[in-house]
Amino acid sequence: MTRDFLAMPDDQGYFGEYGGQLIPPELKAIMDGINDAYEEVRQTATFQEELNDLYANYVGRPSPIFFAKRLTARQGGARIFLKREDLNHTGAHKINHCLGEALLAKHMGKTKVLAETGAGQHGVALASVCALVGIDCEIHMGEIDIAKEHPNVTKMKILGCKLVPVSRGTRTLKDAVDSAFEEYMKDPVNFLYAIGSVVGPHPFPKMVRVVQSFIGRVARALFLALEKKLPDVVTACVGGGSNAIGMFTEFLPDEAVKLVGVEPGGKGLDTPDHAATLTLGSKGAIHGFACYTLQDDKGEPLPVYSIASGLDYPGVGPQHCYLKDIGRVQYEAIDDAECLDAFMTLSRTEGIIPALESAHAVAYAMKIAKTMSPEQTILVNLSGRGDKDADFVANCLSL
Ligand SMILES: *Cc1c(COP(=O)(O)O)cnc(C)c1O
Numbered sequence: 001m002t003r004d005f006l007a008m009p010d011d012q013g014y015f016g017e018y019g020g021q022l023i024p025p026e027l028k029a030i031m032d033g034i035n036d037a038y039e040e041v042r043q044t045a046t047f048q049e050e051l052n053d054l055y056a057n058y059v060g061r062p063s064p065i066f067f068a069k070r071l072t073a074r075q076g077g078a079r080i081f082l083k084r085e086d087l088n089h090t091g092a093h094k095i096n097h098c099l100g101e102a103l104l105a106k107h108m109g110k111t112k113v114l115a116e117t118g119a120g121q122h123g124v125a126l127a128s129v130c131a132l133v134g135i136d137c138e139i140h141m142g143e144i145d146i147a148k149e150h151p152n153v154t155k156m157k158i159l160g161c162k163l164v165p166v167s168r169g170t171r172t173l174k175d176a177v178d179s180a181f182e183e184y185m186k187d188p189v190n191f192l193y194a195i196g197s198v199v200g201p202h203p204f205p206k207m208v209r210v211v212q213s214f215i216g217r218v219a220r221a222l223f224l225a226l227e228k229k230l231p232d233v234v235t236a237c238v239g240g241g242s243n244a245i246g247m248f249t250e251f252l253p254d255e256a257v258k259l260v261g262v263e264p265g266g267k268g269l270d271t272p273d274h275a276a277t278l279t280l281g282s283k284g285a286i287h288g289f290a291c292y293t294l295q296d297d298k299g300e301p302l303p304v305y306s307i308a309s310g311l312d313y314p315g316v317g318p319q320h321c322y323l324k325d326i327g328r329v330q331y332e333a334i335d336d337a338e339c340l341d342a343f344m345t346l347s348r349t350e351g352i353i354p355a356l357e358s359a360h361a362v363a364y365a366m367k368i369a370k371t372m373s374p375e376q377t378i379l380v381n382l383s384g385r386g387d388k389d390a391d392f393v394a395n396c397l398s399l
Contacts, residue, residue: 013202197240
């Protein structure tokens with residue numbers, strides 16, 4: 001069977017039955033305008049050159065692949081490799097799509113860029129690129145996350161963005177999205193909502209995938225050069241799904257490569273405290289697009305939880321829903337305890353402190369490596385670094 005993954009989404013923004021634009025007509029016109037502007041500008045040499053120059057000289061791309069030798073020896077079994085997105089300027093993969101969004105905003109003559117943030121990584125990345133291109137930036141963040149992710153909050157203030165604390169609901173990511181969206185709707189013609197993942201109405205799941213997919217393109221080429229064959233397993237954590245789709249896209253046609261998205265199992269899948277949307281969710285809609293969601297019997301999103309603020313979202317990118325249904329990507333859950341263990345183990349075997357989000361993927365690799373042979377390999381997308389989580393983890397473990 002040939003599957004033309006890159007032909008997706010269709011004109012209406014659908015990946016199979018997921019995605020689309022479940023939004024009022026006036027907002028649909030705005031989104032279509034963004035799509036048109038994006039499709040026009042991405043073809044131009046000046047936009048490509050500006051973006052590529054910034055990726056190389058501002059972000060520090062391409063980032064390498066690292067063989068985690070001591071981690072592999074400790075676990076036994078398959079050899080574990082890390083794609084070092086943690087080395088990017090601002091500490092995670094999010095700078096990749098923020099740069100694209102900020103340049104698009106500038107090109108479209110927008111006056112303000114706004115967004116929500118969970119762990120603060122999207123907020124810091126966006127505030128940085130807005131300072132870089134010289135455009136106003138406003139970030140909405142739940143009060144719980146503000147308390148937990150203090151270093152990122154301080155950075156956003158230094159970078160000159162307007163930070164809006166969100167005190168409604170669970171005071172985490174979903175409420176921050178609602179709050180930022182309300183502000184956006186006050187003037188969607190002049191504002192750009194810079195969505196922080198492959199979620200939201202069309203064209204965002206497509207745009208964010210396109211700019212993130214060089215993660216996998218570079219990783220696949222570097223891995224082939226290093227090992228002369230493709231990895232057996234490629235894995236990445238899934239919140240909204242941008243670092244995972246960025247990693248997976250290039251590998252989708254390689255049917256022999258097993259792709260695994262890792263969701264936050266929180267305090268356990270038998271408790272309400274998780275955000276394992278693909279593992280336990282059902283078909284629904286959230287924030288203007290159709291996807292699997294964790295919802296109550298009225299279709300309202302359930303409160304979700306993860307030790308990693310960047311993963312606790314009750315929806316998930318539409319392409320992941322499609323890839324789950326056709327069976328091309330497998331989705332697994334890792335709980336908080338396994339995540340913390342991986343966080344500490346990677347820190348102490350390799351001297352790399354991972355983001356708590358990324359530690360979910362590391363934990364999955366650690367778990368399955370033992371069940372595989374030493375000839376086999378696992379490639380983990382290390383989506384970000386853990387500076388932001390260091391105090392929180394030290395507290396958790398009374399270090
Ligand atoms: C935000 C974030 C994630 C989760 O977002 P995705 O869109 O699922 O990639 C994962 N890792 C890090 C380091 C993050 O900052």
